[in-house]
Amino acid sequence: MTVIARRDLVSPGTRNAFRSLATDLTVRTVAELWEGHGFAPVAPEDLKYSDPGQRRTEFMRYAEGVDWADDSHVRRALLVFEDYIRTYRDPDEEGTPRWLEDIKVRLGRDGYHLNDDGRISWINPPVLMRDLSGLNDPSGILVELERIRRDLTTDPQGAIGAAKQLIEATAKTTLRELGVVVEKNRDVPILVAMVHKELRLDAASAPDGPDGSKAIKKILSGVINIAVGVAELRNQGFGSGHGQASAPAGLGVRHARLTVNAAVTWCELILDTMTDPSAPWRNSRSGDGPTLPETRTPAP
Incomplete structure (x- = not known):
């Protein structure tokens, strides 16, 4: 660890x-x-x-x-x-x-x-208010949250890069917690699709009830597009991680906030689904690999 x-x-x-x-x-x-x-x-x-x-x-x-x-x-x-x-x-x-x-x-x-x-x-509040104590190793997520906290109002390009990396870290952490082996250099769209499949958040495996309703499926489709859009924005040179001949013109704090909030929306969905004791994925995985413990309440 x-x-x-x-x-x-x-x-x-x-x-x-x-x-x-x-x-x-x-x-x-x-x-x-x-x-x-x-x-x-x-x-x-x-x-x-x-x-x-x-x-x-x-x-x-x-x-x-x-x-x-x-x-x-x-x-x-x-x-x-x-x-x-x-x-x-x-x-x-x-x-x-x-x-x-x-x-x-x-x-x-x-x-x-x-x-x-x-x-x-x-002045610059935390962007992800979730208890991560139920994860065996949340360090990858914590690193990106710290980067966002540091860069959000001072370095929009850095914050956008960290937002993409937060999605990637959350996806890889989720798959590892579920015992799913992931190739090292998987692209974000593939990681996001894998996570949604494992957590039964994709259209093909959604169960009956609210999780399988047309409205929820529309929302989930939008959330997937959000996560992929964050990765595409960073890859187009608006986020840190790639050297640029020229700094992106017109990039401001509002773009960073939009991107970070979008990334957090997806990450909160995944973390909430992972720690929900009645989430459909738990039933589908019973007797088939490890399951994540229920949410722990932090000690006062």
């Missing part, structure tokens, strides 16, 4: 700034702010942080239980941080206090915006 480094979505410096706020709160308040968003403390023997301050230690008992590289964990943790700001801030204080300005700068470096009401939002 290939292991890749997962980037923390909130830096240690930003987390430390919020930890400092706990110094002036009660231990009970520190715990309640975390538990209000579904987080649980790590066991005392598992706590790596050492500090004589009881409140800061209580903060870290919860912070160490957060997967800071996981989108869903971080979204909830940001809600906790919003509550910390509202709880700590003096409502009668005029202007922006220095501690809040420091937090705003730190969040900005991490890719977040803190508005005047204390709301934290993603």
Whole structure:
């Protein structure tokens, strides 16, 4: 299994700034702010942080239980941080206090915006909100998601290239999880067709019910065209991966967003179908090769 480094979505410096706020709160308040968003403390023997301050230690008992590289964990943790700001801030204080300005700068470096009401939002949000823990090895998908996150608003050509590679990585990961051997250099249209066949998302093998309805078949046909179109756009020189004599003229962020959103539509369909315990493909493969485990709920 290939292991890749997962980037923390909130830096240690930003987390430390919020930890400092706990110094002036009660231990009970520190715990309640975390538990209000579904987080649980790590066991005392598992706590790596050492500090004589009881409140800061209580903060870290919860912070160490957060997967800071996981989108869903971080979204909830940001809600906790919003509550910390509202709880700590003096409502009668005029202007922006220095501690809040420091937090705003730190969040900005991490890719977040803190508005005047204390709301934290993603400047460049994740594009694929799916739990990948049910996959044996999601590293190929994670690499492309990180590329998209990095390039979407700064390098449209790079984002388009990563969108095509996200489709390719999702297709290859799906087929590997299903025990299907894939030739190394298969083109994206062939990979997409193979995935749809294995998951019974093609017209020929769709079962009765909603999956086999004419409307769903039309939608699935469109989704296949979307995936193939993303690959064609990249291959026509609008995406990274091929050296060009001249940079593509007129390519902008809107083209990158269109392409990335198109790629994500297809990838979410495939991942949702893979992790659906009642998806038709599971019945067709029972007793015939491995099946993917059902979706796991991330631990808080």
